Amino acid sequence: MKKGELVFIPTPAIGHLVSIVELAKVLVHRDNRFSITVLVMKSSFAPTITSYIASIAASTSTTGIRFLDLPQVDPPSPEILKSPEVFISTFIENHKPQVxxxxxxxxxxxxxxxxxxxxxxxxxxxxxxxxxLGVPSFIFSTSSAASLGLMLHLPTLHHQIITDFKDSDTDFIIPAFSNPVPPLVLPSVVLTKKSDEYDMFLKIALRFKETAGIIVNTFADLESKAVNWFVELEGQIPPVYPVGPLLVLKGHTESPSDQIMDWLDKQPPLSVILLCFGSMGSFGVPQVREIALGLERSGCRFLWSLRQPSKTELTFPSDYTNPEEVLPDGFLERMDGRGLVCGWVPQVAVLAHQAIGGFVSHCGWNSILESLWNGVPILTWPIYAEQQLNAFEMVKELGLAVEMRLDYRSGADLVTAEEVERGVRCVMDGDSEIRRKVKEMGGKSKKAVMEGGSSFSLLGRFIDDLLDKN
Known part of the structure; x- marks a missing residue:
C-alpha cells in the first residue's frame, strides 16, 4: 500500500515554519505510513526561511519530508502594507492556483x-x-490553546459586543479563560471592528469549523481550562489535538555563538537574565536607555539581545552596528564582566544553559514553551500579535510569569528604568513560588511528549482519525 502523503502549507514566517516542521518530523518518526511535503512560499520579507529550509533539508533527521518551492507570485499592492496581517493573508490567498x-x-x-x-x-x-481535491484539511495553530479559544469564540463575541472591543467598558467572558479578559490584552487586529484586519480575522475564525481537526502546539497540563472547553464542545467544533510542545531542541536553526556561550560558561548557575524579543522585537533609543539604566540598577548579570527597529514595514530588525551610540555613556565599561550586550542570540541554546535564571520575553508562544521546557521564569514584555494575550495567560491565569507589562505597543509610554529594575529583581528571586511552579511545569512538558503522555496519546488519536478519513 502506498504511503499517505500529507501536504503542509505554512505561513512564510520563521516562527510559524519552525513549529510546523517540528510537527512534520514527529509525525514521520511516529508512523511510517505517512510522508510529508512542505510547500514553501518565497518572500523577500522572510529572508531567514531560505537558510533554515536548506539546513533542514540537508539533515538526516528529516527523512520522509520534502520541501517544494512554490512559483513566486507578485506581492500585494503597497496600500495594504499598513497592515502586516492583511498583507500576509492576501499574499497567501494569491498562491491558491500555484498550490x-x-x-x-x-x-x-x-x-x-x-x-x-x-x-x-x-x-x-x-x-x-x-x-x-477531495481530501480533509486540518488547521495547525502555532499559538496557545487559549488563543485558539479566542478565535473559536470570536464569532460569538462579534454578535454579543456591539461596540469596538477596544471601547468596551467591561472585561470579556471567554470560555477558554478562567478570568475575565481585559479588552486591551486582545490582539490589536480585533480591537476595531470596522477594519480590514478585523474582517480578516473573523473570516479565519469562521472557517475553522470547516476543517476535519485542529492541531495545537500546547499540552493539556499547561492549558487545562482551554483544552477541557474544547472537549465540552465536541460535535460543535472539529476535534482539537494538543500535541506540544513542539520545539527545536536538536539541530538548532542556528549554531550557538562561541562568544556568547563562552561568556555564559563563566557565570554562576541561575545568575544571568536573558533579554530577547523575537525576530520582530526591537526598541528605539529612548527605550534602550531606560532598559540599560534598569539593568544597571538591578545589580543582576544579564545577556541582552539588542536590535534596532527596521527601516520599512516588511523588513526585520537588525543588530545595532555601534551599540555604544544608543546606550548611556560609559554603560558598557561599567557593565564589563557583569553583562553582555550583543545582537542576535541562539535563544534555544541560551535558555538551556545552566547560567540562565530568568528571561525578559516578548511572550511569543514558541519562546514561552522553550522557557517552560528549561524551567526558566519569564518577565513579560509583550509587543505585538497575540503576545499580550499570552502574557495575560501566563501571569493572571497560570501564575507562571512575572508581570512587567501586559500591554506594550507602539505609541505606549516607555517602560521605565524603575519598572525594569523591579521586574528583573523579582523574576531573578531564586526562592520564588513562580520559579518553583515553572520548574514543575517544565517537567510536565517533557512528560507530555513521552510515550504515555497526553500529547503523545493525542498525536496517536490524530493519526487514527486521519487514517479513518482515508
Missing amino acids: KHTITNLIESHSVRLAGLVLDLFCVTMIDVANE
Missing part, C-alpha cells in the same frame, strides 16, 4: 496518495483547495 497546480503535479509525477492538507491558521483559504 493546487503543485499538489496535482505532485500526485501525478510521484504517484502519491494524497491523505490531506495541514494548514497554518493564516492559510485557511487553502481549505478550498483541499475540498476541490
Whole structure:
C-alpha cells in the first residue's frame, strides 16, 4: 500500500515554519505510513526561511519530508502594507492556483496518495483547495490553546459586543479563560471592528469549523481550562489535538555563538537574565536607555539581545552596528564582566544553559514553551500579535510569569528604568513560588511528549482519525 502523503502549507514566517516542521518530523518518526511535503512560499520579507529550509533539508533527521518551492507570485499592492496581517493573508490567498497546480503535479509525477492538507491558521483559504481535491484539511495553530479559544469564540463575541472591543467598558467572558479578559490584552487586529484586519480575522475564525481537526502546539497540563472547553464542545467544533510542545531542541536553526556561550560558561548557575524579543522585537533609543539604566540598577548579570527597529514595514530588525551610540555613556565599561550586550542570540541554546535564571520575553508562544521546557521564569514584555494575550495567560491565569507589562505597543509610554529594575529583581528571586511552579511545569512538558503522555496519546488519536478519513 502506498504511503499517505500529507501536504503542509505554512505561513512564510520563521516562527510559524519552525513549529510546523517540528510537527512534520514527529509525525514521520511516529508512523511510517505517512510522508510529508512542505510547500514553501518565497518572500523577500522572510529572508531567514531560505537558510533554515536548506539546513533542514540537508539533515538526516528529516527523512520522509520534502520541501517544494512554490512559483513566486507578485506581492500585494503597497496600500495594504499598513497592515502586516492583511498583507500576509492576501499574499497567501494569491498562491491558491500555484498550490493546487503543485499538489496535482505532485500526485501525478510521484504517484502519491494524497491523505490531506495541514494548514497554518493564516492559510485557511487553502481549505478550498483541499475540498476541490477531495481530501480533509486540518488547521495547525502555532499559538496557545487559549488563543485558539479566542478565535473559536470570536464569532460569538462579534454578535454579543456591539461596540469596538477596544471601547468596551467591561472585561470579556471567554470560555477558554478562567478570568475575565481585559479588552486591551486582545490582539490589536480585533480591537476595531470596522477594519480590514478585523474582517480578516473573523473570516479565519469562521472557517475553522470547516476543517476535519485542529492541531495545537500546547499540552493539556499547561492549558487545562482551554483544552477541557474544547472537549465540552465536541460535535460543535472539529476535534482539537494538543500535541506540544513542539520545539527545536536538536539541530538548532542556528549554531550557538562561541562568544556568547563562552561568556555564559563563566557565570554562576541561575545568575544571568536573558533579554530577547523575537525576530520582530526591537526598541528605539529612548527605550534602550531606560532598559540599560534598569539593568544597571538591578545589580543582576544579564545577556541582552539588542536590535534596532527596521527601516520599512516588511523588513526585520537588525543588530545595532555601534551599540555604544544608543546606550548611556560609559554603560558598557561599567557593565564589563557583569553583562553582555550583543545582537542576535541562539535563544534555544541560551535558555538551556545552566547560567540562565530568568528571561525578559516578548511572550511569543514558541519562546514561552522553550522557557517552560528549561524551567526558566519569564518577565513579560509583550509587543505585538497575540503576545499580550499570552502574557495575560501566563501571569493572571497560570501564575507562571512575572508581570512587567501586559500591554506594550507602539505609541505606549516607555517602560521605565524603575519598572525594569523591579521586574528583573523579582523574576531573578531564586526562592520564588513562580520559579518553583515553572520548574514543575517544565517537567510536565517533557512528560507530555513521552510515550504515555497526553500529547503523545493525542498525536496517536490524530493519526487514527486521519487514517479513518482515508
